[in-house]
Amino acid sequence: MADTAKKHAADVVRCLRRSYPDAKCSLDFHTPLELLVATVLSAQCTDIRVNLVTPNLFRKYRSAADYARAPSADLEKDIQSTGFFRSKAKSIQNCCRLLAEQYHGQVPRNIDQLVELPGIGRKTANVILGTAFGIASGVVVDTHVTRLARRLGLSRQKDAEKIEKDLMEVVPSQEWVAFSHRMIQHGRKVCAARKPKCDACPFREICPKLGVEPVD
Ligand code: SF4
Numbered sequence: 001m002a003d004t005a006k007k008h009a010a011d012v013v014r015c016l017r018r019s020y021p022d023a024k025c026s027l028d029f030h031t032p033l034e035l036l037v038a039t040v041l042s043a044q045c046t047d048i049r050v051n052l053v054t055p056n057l058f059r060k061y062r063s064a065a066d067y068a069r070a071p072s073a074d075l076e077k078d079i080q081s082t083g084f085f086r087s088k089a090k091s092i093q094n095c096c097r098l099l100a101e102q103y104h105g106q107v108p109r110n111i112d113q114l115v116e117l118p119g120i121g122r123k124t125a126n127v128i129l130g131t132a133f134g135i136a137s138g139v140v141v142d143t144h145v146t147r148l149a150r151r152l153g154l155s156r157q158k159d160a161e162k163i164e165k166d167l168m169e170v171v172p173s174q175e176w177v178a179f180s181h182r183m184i185q186h187g188r189k190v191c192a193a194r195k196p197k198c199d200a201c202p203f204r205e206i207c208p209k210l211g212v213e214p215v216d
Pocket residue numbers: 151152190191192196197198199201202203204207208209210212
């Protein structure tokens with residue numbers, strides 16, 4: 001990896017740290033299992049909506065076994081407002097069945113074991129490990145990180161796993177967890193998919209704005 005790419009990434013990391021010193025996961029949770037469930041629910045849904053649904057859900061289902069043995073129709077109803085509720089309920093139940101049977105109901109702290117769970121991909125596994133356990137297993141690449149990595153010139157790839165690989169090469173591992181949270185926050189607040197606020201952006205001097213259409 002060229003030194004210039006690492007230097008550019010270091011500038012981005014520094015600017016992110018300055019702009020979003022306290023950025024953290026915006027999903028509410030108390031345990032790794034709750035974060036796992038909330039992360040599954042957050043697919044194609046805002047974190048705000050997920051946070052409206054989870055207080056009752058977490059009161060009702062306290063363990064992996066509770067999810068696993070619940071009638072599917074009940075769980076579907078409980079998570080309906082997050083959208084795609086049938087497939088989300090199925091993922092949660094299949095995943096929790098395996099957690100109950102093979103891991104004594106605990107969420108494993110290992111990326112290889114996590115990605116083997118039904119419905120859990122690398123993105124969700126990185127969220128759980130980084131946010132619930134403080135383990136830097138990789139960089140969370142969601143829709144915001146995908147967009148920003150490309151605009152900021154940190155990756156030219158389109159595939160999330162390839163983008164993550166590029167980011168892991170230029171961002172120091174001790175930064176991975178905070179870097180993901182900060183990039184997501186910047187994507188939400190400033191570098192939106194449509195009409196990014198480049199003029200007011202703290203990155204404007206160092207960002208190549210790749211793929212950003214000039215505003216008339
Ligand atoms: S300068 Fe524009 S494209 Fe670059 S990070 Fe800021 S808002 Fe996004």
